[in-house]
Amino acid sequence: MALVFIDSWDHYSPSQLWRKWTEGGGNIVAGRTGNGIEGSSINLPGKTFNAEYTKMTMGVAYKTPAFANHIMQFKNVTNSVQVGLANVGDGRLKLTWSSNGVGNIEGPPSSWVMPALEWHYFEMQFEITAGAPPHALASARVNGVEILAWDATLTGAPAGMKFNHIHLVGPGGGYNAIFDDLYVTDGEYLGDVRIGVLYPNAAGDSATWTPSPAGNNWQQVEEHPADDDTSYVAAASVGLKDLYNIDDIDPAFTGVIKGVQALWCVKKSDEGAGAVKGVWKSGATEIVQAAGHNFLAPNGFYPSAANYLYDIQTERKSLFTAGDWTKAEITSLQLGITRTL
Secondary structure, three states: OOEEEEEOOOOOOHHHHHHOOOEOOOEEEEOOOOEEEEEOOOOOOEEEEEEEEOEEEEEEEEEOOOOOOEEEEEEEOOOOEEEEEEEOOOOOEEEEEEEOOOEEEEOOOOOOOOOOOOOEEEEEEEEEOOOOOOEEEEEEEEOOEEEEEEEEEOOOOOOOOOEEEEEEOOOEOOEOEEEEEEEEEOOOOOOOOOOOOOOEEEEEEEEOOEEEOOOOHHHHOOOOOOOHHHOEEEOOOOOOEEEEEEOOOOOOOOOOEOOEEEEEEEOOOOOOOOOEEEEEEEOOEEEEOOOOOOOEOOOEEOOOOOOOEEEEEEEOOOOOOOOOEOHHHHHHOEEEEEEOO
């Protein structure tokens, strides 16, 4: 099982949301464990992925003053197909399916009734099965407890349909909802997760990029939110590499680390081709970002010539041991970047 994407909205401003998301917006406000994203039914983010999935699971903390519209959706943006976890209108929830006006069905409502203005952690899972028409094996959980299970016949579904997009939805009607601590996997339920953000805090084992203004390289990239061209590091030639030590996990943390997501906020500043790859280092072992994330092989991530964008790598298990990430591993971890083209 793979971890596809996470977000806590803790490390960037509302104007920078498009660097990680494909569409939509929202206000970054106080969330459940730091920041969250607040918005209405037409003002919350959506994200299209490079890959397509027959099975997806999404979890997110959610608080609402009103019981309308969906909470979250999976979509196939090419075929105008969407499935989701929706409000019935009285605090109960339901799973839904629609396909470009051809099919529009919904499962039975939950017996569980959601209270208004309280944080709960919602998860939903949809799996598309083979067949004509295919079925969706769907379920939903609240605070780790299953409240809905549904085997839906997907009338009107295109052959070989898969999911490639997620979307958060607020109640609308003059009301906003707040979301926090979001994860997406290709099928695994992770439960109620808390997402923390760690920043560079010291020099690592390499510093060959050029800082601007002059000073320590790591101090030019630890901003939150990023200050873009005010302070940065730059690589004028291929092969240059920076590594940074990062913050330790809170010593009070005792849970299981369900995954790690690395972010490199980059822009191309001159004409010609340019590409980068992320670098992970633990002890003496160094791993360069592999193909299959969000870049073109073999060179890596091609930054925009106009705007800063995130190169994103999300790992459910440790790159170094293939087991769960550990606090000690994160404490000793260095993250960095190398220019490849």
